[in-house]
Amino acid sequence: MSEKKDKTSRRGFLRAGLVLAGSVVAGTVLKPFNGVVVAGEEPKGDTPWYGIGIDIEKCIGCGKCAKSCKLENNVPMEPFFFRSWVEQYTIAKDGSVKVESPNGGIDGFKQELPDDQIFKSFFVPKMCNHCSKSPCVQVCPVGATYVSPDGVVLVDEKYCIGCRYCIQACPYGCRYLHPAKQVADKCSLCYHRIKKGIQPACFEMCPTGARVFGNLRDKSGPLVKFLRDHNCLVLKPHLNTGSKLYYNALSGEVR
């Protein structure tokens, strides 16, 4: 008798459990795993698809881009955290390559090699490449960094767990762990500005117009014109990151 009762109550429990589990499964189906989406597939449609052009020939290494970026985006002023910085390359006549970026170029550059020993020298402004096949987005375990529908690689600072896998995965060294927020931080292409129709801070503050911001789908726009008029290259093309930062006059020494 008691054994039978035991059995029925267990069966009832099992049935209740099954109903509960079933409804939960049904409920969770409404929230599908969107994981299968491959990082950075260029969406169809007529949304903008932003890219960047930088003309190395026009860069004078004033570091205003790096400084204005820090001011606009509340990047810590310590010289270990940069969303945007400038490098000075000096190739000596003996073939040696010297690269410098003191404080990201914010305090200016000094040329230590005397003129007659220099084969060539130039500045390279660096920032996030806003890759369309971005390795940092690929490795983020929780979906806290992503390519926005308009092609900007963004960080969700309310969702980032601070594992720093993305920092390891970025071949260009464009990410850092924000020391106060303890989440990954990077160039957002001044998303808060471009959404209001204003240029990103570094583009607007550049005194020589060495930076071109634009929509790669706008075939009559400034960026497409820049790409047509110059022979442009991206950094580390062999890594196939789908970089959308195009450099004019990029020299082979730049990495």
Next chain:
Amino acid sequence: MEHHFQQLYDVMSQVQGYIYPNEIDLNWSILIVLYPYITGLVAGAFILASLERVFKVKVLKPTYTLALLTALAFLLTATMPLINHLGKPFRAYEIMTTPHATSAMAIFGFVYLWYLMVVILLEIWFDYRKDMVVWAHQTTGWKSRLYKILTLGSYDISPKAVAFDEKIGYIITIIGIPSAFLLHGYVGFIFGSVKANPWWSTVLMPVIFLFSAMVSGIALVMFVYMIVSKIRKVKADMNCLDAIAKYLFYILILDFVLEALDQIHRIYVAEESFEIISLLIQGKLYITLIIMQVLLGTLVPLVTLAFLQFKKPTDKIRHTIYLVISMLILVGIFFMRWNVVIGGQLFSKSFYGFTSFKIGLIGTEGYLMASVWIIVPLLILAFLLWLLPPWKKSEELAETVTI
């Protein structure tokens, strides 16, 4: 934060050549060294256990349950250094709720859970269920109640039920072998898939991690077995130790060959990153890689074990040799993880320079915190050995059979 900045200024003064400004802050520190190290110990210990069970290597019987419990103790701790290291540890659950399918790290969460729940816990449960029922009757009070809870109320210890446990345990072990491969192969993949870093980015990385995991796990069980025997004041089974040493020898050869292959390939193809990496090995990694990992952690044990295949000194000498070798290997594999994790961040991705690694005593990334995560699994293991003593198990078995 001020302390952190001070440390970064110190590092900045030691930078050689050019590194990207964001690279001064070295992001994966000693806790991330521990994570593959501990996971590797788990996978290796489990594979040793499965040798006995699946491949019927009866001579390894004394270490079978010990290996399983060791694997469990370390597995329970494996994710702790990772979570400890997160900038936002309380958001760690997001890896399970919204795993990003393209991320090796996210899928690791599920591989880990699979391995813990389906392989290790189940195998130990089926292995101990009958004993737990027996112990529940023999003990009183809360300990008895604990055993009853652990059996999940499944008290049937008829020969048929016990035979069923045995069968299922066998099947789980068979599932467990590829799972152990998956678990540690995946850890290797987390590093091997970072194409930005040429020191990590090699297809051999998962395989190397796997074999080094087996080496370290087997050495760990060997070490733990000798220590536990010492504490229990019983003589360690030398035949068992000899057999473990033999397997250790074979797998160590494979591991060494694979790692050598990786380096030879690197030297021969001499890609863009070759110059910076050879400077790295000759300079900043010389002590940890050449001395600690290759010489003390691999070559010395390899030569000694090879010698033991031909000559058999007395038990006492062999016992001492095994003790020393297992410790050397454990240290060597720790430095192997170190060289991968820290070494991969010492050179700039611009290939134009080096940063240096600073580690303090205190703080979340300090030596003290790291040693906590080495000690905790040993404490868990001690607790497990107290709760589920493998040596009592075999005695009970004999008793119940006679009853």
Next chain:
Amino acid sequence: MPQQIRRLLVAFAVFIALFLVLRYVMIPTSFGEYGHYRGRSLEDNAAKPLQFTGNSSCIKCHKSIVEEKSRGHHAGLACETCHGPALKHVTYADTLPHAKLPDSLLLDKPAERKNCALCHNRNMARIKFRNDTVNISMIKQVDVMKHNLVDKNNESLKCIDCHFPHDPY
């Protein structure tokens, strides 16, 4: 089905159900709206505050200076390139047009030699502007260490004592 399996199945079912419920509760509502991320994060990023405001704001109060600058070699420069982010300054002036700005909202007036040197110090890396192969307006360069004039009291002169920054020559 053997008892062990039944018990384990219940334990696993409870565990999985618990996981699914927790997952359901823990996932932010906007997650997956556009991709594998929190859709609201786009708005969060777009809602960050501005610091730089652009030249069009400056002309409202500093008309003569903007006009003077627009005639000179520095015409292409944004005012904020030298004077720093001005949004707070402009917002204050917009809301209280005739009030005196608090000191904290006054903008930089960089007068030291090092500020001019950022662009104009002689450096081989920017010397290409000396020849005419590059079609942009030539940027004057000078060795600020050598081109260092002193006044009657033997104190170093500032660049802007001779070269007026809004209309330099």
